[in-house]
Amino acid sequence: MRTLYHYPMCPFSRLIRIYLSEKALEYESIQEPPWNRKKKFSENHMFSDIPTLVEKDGQLLEGWYAIVEYIEQIYKTKSMLGISHREKSETRRIITLFNGMFFADVTKNIFFEKVVKRYTGDAPDSSGIRKSIAATKTYMEHIAGLADRRNWLAGDELTLADIAAAAHISCLDYFGSVEWENFPVVKGWYTRIKSRPSFRDILQDRIQGMPPVSHYQELDF
Numbered sequence: 001m002r003t004l005y006h007y008p009m010c011p012f013s014r015l016i017r018i019y020l021s022e023k024a025l026e027y028e029s030i031q032e033p034p035w036n037r038k039k040k041f042s043e044n045h046m047f048s049d050i051p052t053l054v055e056k057d058g059q060l061l062e063g064w065y066a067i068v069e070y071i072e073q074i075y076k077t078k079s080m081l082g083i084s085h086r087e088k089s090e091t092r093r094i095i096t097l098f099n100g101m102f103f104a105d106v107t108k109n110i111f112f113e114k115v116v117k118r119y120t121g122d123a124p125d126s127s128g129i130r131k132s133i134a135a136t137k138t139y140m141e142h143i144a145g146l147a148d149r150r151n152w153l154a155g156d157e158l159t160l161a162d163i164a165a166a167a168h169i170s171c172l173d174y175f176g177s178v179e180w181e182n183f184p185v186v187k188g189w190y191t192r193i194k195s196r197p198s199f200r201d202i203l204q205d206r207i208q209g210m211p212p213v214s215h216y217q218e219l220d221f
Contacts, residue, residue, distance in 0.1 A: 004020070053070075143185075
């Protein structure tokens with residue numbers, strides 16, 4: 001059995017969990033808080049990254065990018081990067097937007113303020129949280145534009161572009177940090193991906209002492 005080391009509220013970990021489910025690849029799940037790593041995976045790295053996947057044959061894959069590239073090469077059925085060269089390029093563009101810019105502008109700050117500081121004993125910076133929530137507007141408008149003219153974000157079929165965007169947004173939604181009333185088109189797209197079987201485990205995630213908002217688990221919210 002392959003093993004996935006991850007943290008439930010890490011967007012990159014969520015991306016891989018949804019991705020593996022869409023690829024119908026089973027795995028054992030082991031949680032590793034990113035601020036208190038206990039598992040050392042290899043000797044030839046500066047620090048351990050999550051998510052980390054250990055394949056059945058012992059192949060070690062650290063980080064979401066290494067996992068996706070490896071899985072797409074080995075398990076070629078149902079590509080999650082798209083079919084045409086144009087669709088693959090658009091998928092990668094959207095993944096980069098969310099795993100790069102959106103993470104830096106929004107997800108990382110909210111995760112650090114709301115989750116990490118609970119364990120470090122520091123008080124969250126409410127002004128920083130508000131600034132991060134405000135920064136979501138541009139990205140949500142971009143999603144709305146894509147979802148309004150396409151079946152899925154990168155084209156006709158669900159791809160890793162949708163998974164990456166939904167992984168980050170689901171982390172924000174856990175804390176009620178998405179102003180859904182301002183983004184009805186995005187809400188419609190998110191409801192579709194939230195209703196997929198691959199999303200079920202994500203909706204079961206809980207932080208001890210910090211339950212999600214009431215609509216987090218609801219498919220029709």
